[in-house]
Amino acid sequence: MWNSVFREHQQVSPMCLGFLQWDQHSEEQWGLGWRERAICNKCTYKSSMFNMFKEIVNKSSGRKTANINRGLQVGLTQVSMGNAGLRKLLLSASIPAPSTKGMQKVSNKVCK
Template sequence: MLRVPASSKVHPDLLTNTVYVPALLQSMMSSENKKHRLRSDKCKGDLVIDGSASVKWGLGWRERLLCTRCKYVGKHYKLYNEVQSSTRGRKAAQINVGSQIGVASTSIGNTGFLRILNTTYIIAPSPLLCKKQANKVNTAMKSLNERSMCDIKKNLVLKMPK
């Protein structure tokens, strides 16, 4: 197991557990390694995640890489998938929507969910973000349930003997 020396200067957020989509992380690493080599081919520094510039979006993260020797700083990459939407503004992360669907279908609730995340050393989303996401998910689930019940009623009426 790799351990970070206590004396090294690592941003504290980089010592927690974080959820990334591996394919997106791989794409970021590959792309930024190429750009770094093109910019300074003689640099022997390592590209590392810039913990001070990490951007949290619920359970999703946007990250960028920087070089430990030269002044190379990459662009930010979304390391989560987004939910497609026809509305304007920032799109929801699939992991945030999925977690709220899971919370809505169990008895633990948001408080219990956030407690579980914190005890697993995952930086939890803010309670306000969870509440907003829960409101959207619960509205969609209610609508889906109402449509489903309407279909069931129609099928029952059609199957009834006359």
């Protein structure tokens, strides 16, 4: 990802000497996965969004499931903890927890 961003930044702004950094204002959380983009601190360069997770190809239409979220739900079926308990655990560790609705949707797919 970084290599392609560096190359693209050099092509768009060849004379720019700025530093590339994460754009924290545009990051998106998708369960436990994140989507990020890089920006330059000197020019107006913004990269496209990159998934920081692997996606699972779905047979149905709509957004693809993040592999980390599916794996999390598979793991929850093996222990005596539900979605609410996991959310409490993550929030106690100051880790942004996925939404209850999103976790339940993935859980329903796993338990079919």
